[in-house]
Amino acid sequence: MSERIRRLTHAVAEEPEGLAFLDLGDALRREGLLDAAWRVATSGVKRHPALPDAHDLLARVQSDRGHPDLAFESWLNVLDLDMHHVGAHRGLAFLYYQAGDFARAADHLDAALAHDPSDEGAQLARVRLRVLLGEVTGESRTAEHVPIRPDAPTVEMGAVATPAPAATVTPVAELAPPAPTPPAPEPPAAALADDHTIEMPLPTAGDAVDAAELVTSVAPLVPREPIDAPPPPPAPVVVTEAAAVAPPAAAPPAAEASLSMPAGDANGAQLFGTVDGSAEGLVLFDANGLRLGGTLHARAGEDVGDEVAALLAGVAREAARTASLLGLGAWQALAAESAEGTIFVVPAGERATLLAVGQPGQPLGRVAITADRAARHARRWLEAGEGA
Amino acid sequence: MIDAAQDALDRLTRVRGVRGALLVSTEDGLVVAEAIMEGVAAKPIAALAASTLTRLARAMPRAGLRAPQFVQLRAERGMMLAAPAGDDLLVVAIADPTVNVGLVRLELLDVVAAVVGR
Numbered sequence: 001m002s003e004r005i006r007r008l009t010h011a012v013a014e015e016p017e018g019l020a021f022l023d024l025g026d027a028l029r030r031e032g033l034l035d036a037a038w039r040v041a042t043s044g045v046k047r048h049p050a051l052p053d054a055h056d057l058l059a060r061v062q063s064d065r066g067h068p069d070l071a072f073e074s075w076l077n078v079l080d081l082d083m084h085h086v087g088a089h090r091g092l093a094f095l096y097y098q099a100g101d102f103a104r105a106a107d108h109l110d111a112a113l114a115h116d117p118s119d120e121g122a123q124l125a126r127v128r129l130r131v132l133l134g135e136v137t138g139e140s141r142t143a144e145h146v147p148i149r150p151d152a153p154t155v156e157m158g159a160v161a162t163p164a165p166a167a168t169v170t171p172v173a174e175l176a177p178p179a180p181t182p183p184a185p186e187p188p189a190a191a192l193a194d195d196h197t198i199e200m201p202l203p204t205a206g207d208a209v210d211a212a213e214l215v216t217s218v219a220p221l222v223p224r225e226p227i228d229a230p231p232p233p234p235a236p237v238v239v240t241e242a243a244a245v246a247p248p249a250a251a252p253p254a255a256e257a258s259l260s261m262p263a264g265d266a267n268g269a270q271l272f273g274t275v276d277g278s279a280e281g282l283v284l285f286d287a288n289g290l291r292l293g294g295t296l297h298a299r300a301g302e303d304v305g306d307e308v309a310a311l312l313a314g315v316a317r318e319a320a321r322t323a324s325l326l327g328l329g330a331w332q333a334l335a336a337e338s339a340e341g342t343i344f345v346v347p348a349g350e351r352a353t354l355l356a357v358g359q360p361g362q363p364l365g366r367v368a369i370t371a372d373r374a375a376r377h378a379r380r381w382l383e384a385g386e387g388a
Numbered sequence: 389m390i391d392a393a394q395d396a397l398d399r400l401t402r403v404r405g406v407r408g409a410l411l412v413s414t415e416d417g418l419v420v421a422e423a424i425m426e427g428v429a430a431k432p433i434a435a436l437a438a439s440t441l442t443r444l445a446r447a448m449p450r451a452g453l454r455a456p457q458f459v460q461l462r463a464e465r466g467m468m469l470a471a472p473a474g475d476d477l478l479v480v481a482i483a484d485p486t487v488n489v490g491l492v493r494l495e496l497l498d499v500v501a502a503v504v505g506r
């Protein structure tokens with residue numbers, strides 16, 4: 001037993017109600033003392049049932065012990081308590097990845113990145129998934145392995161062939177407790193190494209990808225073994241002792257690259273194509289909540305466009321995620337009505353969102369038309385800026 | 389209250405094109421009652437719906453409007469409709485793109501009435 005574990009054990013004994021159990025449980029887990037880690041984690045969850053990190057610790061331990069179903073449950077518990085918990089999204093992404101459900105894995109990585117854009121591991125893993133999902137095209141290549149290291153969420157991929165579109169996503173359990181997961185296309189075996197590195201052969205077939213894109217990746221994901229629980233991993237995965245994670249090759253994609261905009265009027269007809277050149281009640285903003293154009297005046301007369309854009313910054317992401325979880329495809333609009341009027345939020349390209357505020361008495365349909373038209377113009381305006 | 393809400397949710401799902409309905413706690417995004425089709429991920433949907441409503445409820449007053457009474461998320465292959473029921477709850481319906489939105493909206497308001505006990 002390491003000195004660190006001794007010290008943490010002492011800290012927990014001195015203050016059983018404290019949060020030192022989080023570090024202790026994790027330290028035990030990392031040293032492979034999984035039974036002890038499990039006892040610490042379950043006891044922590046009992047003491048702190050509303051603490052997301054306690055459930056996250058339990059999920060990691062369960063995953064390490066080879067019970068992805070229990071890990072899945074625990075990570076869902078985390079999201080019930082904190083829907084933005086990055087660790088839980090990374091964990092769920094890993095489980096979905098293991099199960100061959102790359103689309104849902106991507107959803108969770110997106111959620112993790114939305115709240116921690118600096119997470120390079122998640123960025124690289126997302127690049128890999130983009131390839132697997134056919135979002136990136138390139139030359140054909142052969143399937144290889146994707147090692148995923150639990151803690152240092154690193155996914156390393158060699159050359160990979162993306163699965164054929166139809167086989168890309170295997171309907172795994174929704175975000176519901178994983179029933180024995182249906183195997184993903186051509187599921188490779190799975191095994192877990194002592195050093196917790198997991199190597200997964202990727203499915204072969206279909207379109208190929210550029211090698212450079214595949215050379216590396218990191219994914220935070222973390223699995224291992226359970227306790228007194230149910231069925232084993234749904235994973236179509238093979239975990240082996242393969243350890244070393246290869247040096248990341250591909251650079252992570254710029255998360256939210258700043259938008260380049262054309263010169264000119266950002267507040268009138270040029271941006272929104274409005275008949276009278278007015279952009280009153282129309283605000284274009286980026287994913288970080290920064291206003292790109294338009295104006296919005298409160299009743300007192302002051303321009304509140306910046307504030308409202310900031311407050312609505314996450315709405316587009318949430319709308320996209322909700323639509324994705326529901327299997328509804330891309331989101332098209334979000335409308336909200338109140339007694340005094342309506343707001344309409346629509347995507348304007350990949351990285352911008354347009355807000356239209358209807359005046360009192362203005363029918364929703366009319367606001368929708370205005371918003372759609374303005375978004376089309378804004379999209380062109382932004383494209384012109386990017387092409388300039 | 390929950391029984392009445394559950395009945396109302398069941399009624400809501402009988403509208404053609406409605407795939408499921410949820411009663412969600414606005415504060416923490418947890419599912420309070422549900423009548424939902426198998427395969428619909430109730431928990432994350434509830435959490436996201438609550439979060440979206442909270443954002444809108446914060447932003448709209450700054451734009452000179454009161455908090456939303458009805459919210460509609462439209463996507464390629466369907467939509468999510470929601471209406472707050474009092475300060476603490478939110479009624480959510482998931483529907484196909486061809487659903488009669490007006491009818492769903494009326495049923496949603498019925499659920500709201502059942503929940504707030506009017």
